[in-house]
Amino acid sequence: MTISPKNIVITGGSSGIGAALAKHYSGTGIILHISGRNQARLTEVADQCRKLGATVYDVIVDVSNMDAMTNWFALICQQTGVPDLVVANAGIAGGSINANSPATIDDVATRDIMAINIAGVLNTLLPVIPRMVEQHHGQVAIISSLAGYRGMPSSPAYSASKVAVKAYGEALRPRLAPYGVNVNVVMPGFVKSRITDSNDFSMPMIMSADTAAGIIADGLKKNRARIAFPLPMAFAMWLVGVLPPGVIDPLLKRLPSKI
Ligand SMILES: NC(=O)c1ccc[n+]([C@@H]2O[C@H](COP(=O)([O-])OP(=O)(O)OC[C@H]3O[C@@H](n4cnc5c(N)ncnc54)[C@H](OP(=O)(O)O)[C@@H]3O)[C@@H](O)[C@H]2O)c1
Numbered sequence: 001m002t003i004s005p006k007n008i009v010i011t012g013g014s015s016g017i018g019a020a021l022a023k024h025y026s027g028t029g030i031i032l033h034i035s036g037r038n039q040a041r042l043t044e045v046a047d048q049c050r051k052l053g054a055t056v057y058d059v060i061v062d063v064s065n066m067d068a069m070t071n072w073f074a075l076i077c078q079q080t081g082v083p084d085l086v087v088a089n090a091g092i093a094g095g096s097i098n099a100n101s102p103a104t105i106d107d108v109a110t111r112d113i114m115a116i117n118i119a120g121v122l123n124t125l126l127p128v129i130p131r132m133v134e135q136h137h138g139q140v141a142i143i144s145s146l147a148g149y150r151g152m153p154s155s156p157a158y159s160a161s162k163v164a165v166k167a168y169g170e171a172l173r174p175r176l177a178p179y180g181v182n183v184n185v186v187m188p189g190f191v192k193s194r195i196t197d198s199n200d201f202s203m204p205m206i207m208s209a210d211t212a213a214g215i216i217a218d219g220l221k222k223n224r225a226r227i228a229f230p231l232p233m234a235f236a237m238w239l240v241g242v243l244p245p246g247v248i249d250p251l252l253k254r255l256p257s258k259i
Pocket of ligand 1: 011012013014015016017018035036037038039041042061062063064089090091092093116120143144145146187188189190191192193194195196
């Protein structure tokens with residue numbers, strides 16, 4: 001089975017993976033709804049997608065704002081109908097622990113990560129899934145991370161948020177399939193973006209956002225349950241997730257923290 005969406009929603013379309021996906025899907029006959037918080041970046045991406053032939057609706061909306069997201073999806077459905085594909089991509093990383101004082105947990109950063117990376121995904125999916133079920137048609141992609149195979153001491157809040165959305169997507173997939181709605185969990189390794197630009201440690205097998213977008217779109221087209229890449233990193237992180245804590249914790253403790 002291959003899927004070719006025409007009416008697509010991408011949260012966090014103003015940079016990185018979201019922007020690359022928006023450009024990847026752009027073309028004649030494609031309707032794109034993209035969101036973000038930074039007007040200048042969002043407008044630039046929207047203009048690039050229009051030049052590629054897409055009809056673009058760009059909206060400033062914070063994914064952590066439930067009411068704003070509900071209203072946005074009501075507007076989308078009114079403007080262009082129920083989307084074929086929704087990509088819950090918007091996310092933030094870092095800052096939940098203090099690298100100089102590892103016992104210090106940054107309360108605000110931790111709550112922000114949970115509000116955007118978990119509640120933001122719910123605010124993206126919950127308004128649209130009932131509409132997709134009603135139409136017996138639709139696809140939702142959840143952008144988790146290879147960090148979502150396990151809680152990581154280097155990024156407790158971030159990894160926990162990605163574990164949560166991975167599990168949520170995996171749980172929804174078989175429940176929604178009989179109703180014509182496909183759910184895919186995307187688990188990228190290191191991708192060049194604003195999130196990784198601030199990292200001062202080595203990032204094995206890092207790839208461009210355009211390459212990542214191609215891999216993600218291909219996996220979504222084939223309706224893969226889990227789109228985890230690059231494969232060697234995906235295997236390593238899967239292994240990290242299944243090894244007993246007594247074996248893996250001493251190794252994970254040595255990884256650099258995401259600030
Ligand atoms: N880069 C990686 O190595 C990597 C690896 C695995 C998973 N991921 C995941 O991929 C997704 C995209 O990240 P990225 O790497 O492309 O980083 P990025 O370049 O920083 O892009 C993040 C996007 O999310 C948007 N965003 C952040 N908070 C938001 C909020 N509260 N409301 C609405 N939009 C918000 C940003 O928009 P504004 O800037 O306009 O606010 C931006 O468009 C994230 O979920 C991230 O966790 C990234």
